[in-house]
Amino acid sequence: MNQLLKLRRQVRLESTNMLCEIEQFLGAGGQGEVYKANLNGKPVALKWYFPQQATPEQQAALDMIIRRGSPDDKFLWPLGLAFLQNINGFGYLMSLREPRFKGIADLMRRRIEPSFRALATAGLELSHSFLQLHSKGLCYRDISFGNVFFDPDTGEIRICDNDNVTVDGEATGGILGTPRFMAPEVVRGEARPSIQTDLFSLAVLLFYM
Structure with a gap:
């Protein structure tokens, strides 16, 4: 390449x-x-x-x-x-993301075996961090496996690919989301990504975890 x-x-x-x-x-x-x-x-x-x-x-x-x-x-x-x-x-x-942070895909493929406490901590930190983002009037647009990492020992998280973040209500083009995580109204072309559609994507991610 x-x-x-x-x-x-x-x-x-x-x-x-x-x-x-x-x-x-x-x-x-x-x-x-x-x-x-x-x-x-x-x-x-x-x-x-x-x-x-x-x-x-x-x-x-x-x-x-x-x-x-x-x-x-x-x-x-x-x-x-x-x-x-x-x-x-x-x-x-x-x-730079530290090596101790692993992808959610690693969890799904059983490459890591975090404790329930670590998973619960990761879920709480994800919810709180996106709440902080939304409280600033911003939406993420593409919450999915590929953008979230966590420490399987502690549950501490890191969120990457933040260049897709935009002001809520101003997403006129570009990223719509990742299949299986996108809200139905976005898939049908009835809405653009927003804080509300972020919440749908976050719920899907937490379900997988």
């Missing part, structure tokens, strides 16, 4: 003009690629968008999310926009 960015290249963090060095390719998804990077001695994650996803609308959405700030410390929230000199496109930096 041809990676978008070369290792050891430096990207510039817009808010501070600090340089961040790319160290390792971690993986790719539907919107872009994720790298491990070093920001002034601190390990961080860099998401870099595919050219077709690096739109002015996405950049404006990221600006809004960064300005509003994270609802709580469970979200791996965008820290700042990142750019490369003489190269079109952009990405953003976020905290």
Whole structure:
């Protein structure tokens, strides 16, 4: 696979003009690629968008999310926009997920065996974190297996892919959700993602857990 960015290249963090060095390719998804990077001695994650996803609308959405700030410390929230000199496109930096956090898919495939206490803690933390997000007038749009991680020993959670967050009632395009987690009215094309449809998706996720 041809990676978008070369290792050891430096990207510039817009808010501070600090340089961040790319160290390792971690993986790719539907919107872009994720790298491990070093920001002034601190390990961080860099998401870099595919050219077709690096739109002015996405950049404006990221600006809004960064300005509003994270609802709580469970979200791996965008820290700042990142750019490369003489190269079109952009990405953003976020905290790097620690290896102790495992995906809900690992739970479904029996790769991990958390205690009931850990699962209950994870469910409570998920519910509280999305309550904090919604209390800021924001909706997540894509609650599913792929965006939530938890520590099977403690139940502590992390929520990623927060660049899809938008102001409730203003989701006019882009992400609609993940099949099996989407509210029926979204599937039928009768509604756009909102706080209310987030609650449906969260209920499905908690049921699987």
